[in-house]
Amino acid sequence: LDFFNPKIGVFHKLNNNQSIYASFAVGNKEPNRDDYVESTPSSRPLHETLYDTEVGYKQYGEKLNLIVNLYHMDYKNQLVLTGEINDVGEYTRTNIDASFRQGVEIEGNYKLNNKITINGNMTLSQNKIIHFTEYIDNWDTWVQESIVHENTDLAFSPNIIWSTLVNYKLTNNLSVDIISKYVGEQFIDNTSSESRKLNDYLINHLQIAYKWKSKIFKTSRISLKINNLLNNEYIS
Secondary structure (H helix, E strand, C coil): CCCCCCEEEEEEECCCCEEEEEEEEEEEECCCHHHHHCCCHHHCCCCEEEEEEEEEEEEECCCEEEEEEEEEEEEEEEEEEEEEECCCCCEEEEEEEEEEEEEEEEEEEEECCCCEEEEEEEEEEEEEEEEEEEEEEECCCCEEEEEEEEEEECCCCCCEEEEEEEEEECCCCEEEEEEEEEECCEECCCCCCHHHEECCEEEEEEEEEEEECCCCCCCEEEEEEECCCCCCCCCC
């Protein structure tokens, strides 16, 4: 397959600490090998095309660094699983006419004082399929039934994700990190069915790190990390 993937962007420095930017890019992607070998001659998939528009703002300072990025990703012929099977019983990914991802990404860090620094990032988004047909096996009739869906969520695409890292320096060499991660509810397929929804979850980790200078290495570091500190049960 021959692709033309143009990209264009503009960057403007407002002052020594602030800047803005905008960009537009086209990305084409060929189907996977499985998409070819698990389809029939009459149902060969088309390549995917992505139109990505982004606008952002950056600020850098002694205490606060901040990046805000707005994005809209418009897909043409995105390949997704719909439940449809081919003539040899293999599930195949199918081109859907229109789908999109859009939202805002926020990333920053704030130096509260000489001992405490807070880092964080968040993504708020919508991830939608405009229209597609789902296929369900009917074991009584041995044929597949079809259901038309409108404006449903893309599979495994939560609308909110955020994480934070709070770093506390006990001494110049010893520090403690409290790490938190939140993932919003998401679906295991593209139907937005409540019976196929994964609940949101929040997990926390604790990390202790010690670093020192030695004659062998310029800097040495050892760390101890406890994952899922509060022992939360969740489905990722």
